[in-house]
Amino acid sequence: MKIPKRIEPLVEDGLIDDVIRQLKSGKEATVYVVRCGDEIRCAKIYKEANQRGFHQAVHYTEGRRVKNSRQARAMEKGSRYGRQEQEAAWQHAEVDALYKLAAAGVRVPHPFGFYEGVLLMELVSDENGQPAPRLNDLELTQEQAREFHAFLIRQVVLMLCAGIVHGDLSEFNVLVDSKGPVIIDLPQAVDAAANNNASRMLERDVENLAVYFGQFAPELLGTQYGKEIWAIYQHGELLPDTPLTGQFHETRTKADVRSVMREIEAARDDHAAKLRYQQLKREEGR
Secondary structure (H helix, E strand, O other): OOOOHHHHHHHHOOOOOEEEEEEEEOOOEEEEEEEEOOEEEEEEEEOOHHHOOOOOOHHHHOOOOOOOHHHHHHHHHOOHHHHHHHHHHHHHHHHHHHHHHHHHOOOOOOEEEEEOOEEEEEOOEOOOOOEOOEHHHOOOOHHHHHHHHHHHHHHHHHHHHOOEEOOOOOHHHEEEEOOEEEEOOOOOOEEOOOOOOHHHHHHHHHHHHHHHHOOOOHHHHHOOHHHHHHHHHHOOOOOOOOOOOOOOOOOOOOOOHHHHHHHHHHHHHHHHHHHHHHHHHHHHOO
């Protein structure tokens, strides 16, 4: 097929030898099957912001680091340079997440590099060497649903232990190869510690899994793994192999507001006293 313009630089540099076919075109990017020497890989071309169906909501980009203060100011102002940098940061988020998650043992496509807006990565294949199907294209038995659900819950835990929440996890962002589920599409991944929306996103990711697999194994619909996982994470006790029950009991103990306010007032009085003391010392020294 004709080589897409965005892939031409990679062909010229010898990173890609041939473009075999288009694999899919989604809301974020278009993916092509390419040949790199003796290997078949994927080339993911990110769409321009005005062509995407999924927009960069502030609750996804919150907490993401930028290179320097100039870049941050430009992104805040929305200048042409700022929009370019914001777009680059959005694309790099997936690349960074893939490398970090692969190192943590999460089943994601192996990345081979990011070149001028094109992500070169592993082609996830089935036992016949064909592109692996998405989870939503499969008809599962009750046992398979339970097995895949348990595996993906553990992957969510591994991701959170690495400090990342997928943010858009569902049956449409999971491929299934001969070894099981593989998580894909991570440009909206968020920093669990820096993003105030991380807990809500994690709960939504986990709920999406329960709803999908609950079609085949209804007992999964009543589980609360998202709340349970986040509560353990908040207490600093989450490990890759932390036992989970799928149950969560919220603490209903009312906060002692009066005691909290007394502590706040005492801290304010103490601070004011220190300021008065420092002022007196300055006046004595004149």
